[in-house]
Amino acid sequence: METAVNVPYLTASSEASSDGDQRHPLSDNWARICGRLQTEVGEVEYRTWLRQMTLGPVDHDEITLYLPTRFLRDWVRSQYGDRLGTMWNGEIAEIRRVELMLAPDARANPPMPVAPAMSPVLGAPVAPVAAMRAVAAAAPAVAEPRGDLAAPLDPRFSFEAFVVGKPNEFAYACARRVAERPSSPGFNPLFLYGGVGLGKTHLMHAIGLELTRPARPQGAVSVAYMSAEKFMYRFIAAIRSQSTMEFKEQLRSVDVLMIDDLQFLIGKDNTQEEFFHTFNALVDAGKQIVVSADKSPSDLSGLEDRLRTRLGCGMVADLHATTFELRISILEAKALASGVAVPPKVLEFLAHKITTNVRELEGALNRMIAHANLFGRSVTLDATQEVLHDILKAHDRRVTIEEIQRKVSEHWNIRLTDMSSARRARAVARPRQVAMYLAKQLTSRSLPEIGRKFGNRDHTTVMHAVSRVTELMERDTAFAEDVELLRRMLES
């Protein structure tokens, strides 16, 4: 691959270079990526979402791309973030991250609100641009980072915006406590852990936002938040530029240090060592540390023992997998904040289908909201299934018809073979109908495909089973609860 620039230690910028060359050093790479994007997503989608993206600076392994509004930035981040990362990495192997940011001039001149912040209820069409501006104008300004040391805190990730339920109430309470009284004995360090997309970063930002609030009664304190990956690259850069002392001093001058995704430091011995010393220096000086990882300190094998021990010394709080109830509450809160009317049926459908992580759940809802705002169409179950076809298909694959048949037979205590037998006794026929109903609800199989799995039955038999079960569920609450329970068991 040909490139004239020396990545990763290049400091490029979209501004003119000193020799008067107005071109960004990576503009050829960018042109190629744009061309590919256009082919991949199609002209209309490209023009709607991606055309306004511009190149920003390159810093080590990260390239910044600018977008003119917050709405566009958030949308592109959620829908194309990963793809852009892969494309840049394919173009220049050293680039591993793509940061999508609001263009500097857009920050200085926020768009004028041309529609109420809360968009009108669906049915009253919203002009696309007006809708985008309304969302953009409703979003608060990005909190500025501490010098160039840390990453900015995202104002959307506040405590108020965090929905609390059984799986996360302990972690939430610990985070609140640290935000109220940092460096309290027993809460330092605060170690948050849990699976992907369950709210660790959100809680860390919430702590940071609370502590840096100018109106905080005890006065704002200095907070540095960064990913462990960034910590490592900053450290390496400091070694290269012989400014490690400055780096250490900067780190040790903060009141609260938050490091996200610590598992990244596994196998990076020198960086771990540096982090260990920083950690000790800060805790000894009575400063607060907050760390997140995908596993508990004791399960983070690959981290030095002494570091694991210290990490487990304060408060360790686990974010558990979400429950159906929590997913519904999160969706309700996000739908309400968007101002778009999303029927409860759609929320339930999404909460049933997307069970793994909140980021995906939120992404799916955002896509529906954007669709409604852009095209002025109501959010309906049919529209959801159509627009989210790709996401839903990926989730469908998790439940197979065989699993459904097994669970249903166990539940009603019938033989598995009766799922495909010709027996018509109600004790057998009803569970079989329920299994067909669940196969339709939980998989993307067509009616004829489902019929074939049930002893080569016709698609009309499946259709009849679906309507019969739906009807019975409306009439008989106990039966409805049984079916609901089975569905949840199959999805968990």
Ligand SMILES: Nc1ncnc2c1ncn2[C@@H]1O[C@H](COP(=O)(O)OP(=O)(O)OP(=O)(O)O)[C@@H](O)[C@H]1O
């Ligand atoms: N309880 C919640 N209430 C509201 N939003 C939530 C909740 N949990 C997660 N989210 C949202 O889900 C998205 C993913 O959350 P977050 O980035 O904090 O996850 P994470 O645990 O840090 O994931 P990762 O392991 O990928 O770093 C964010 O947009 C966040 O706001």
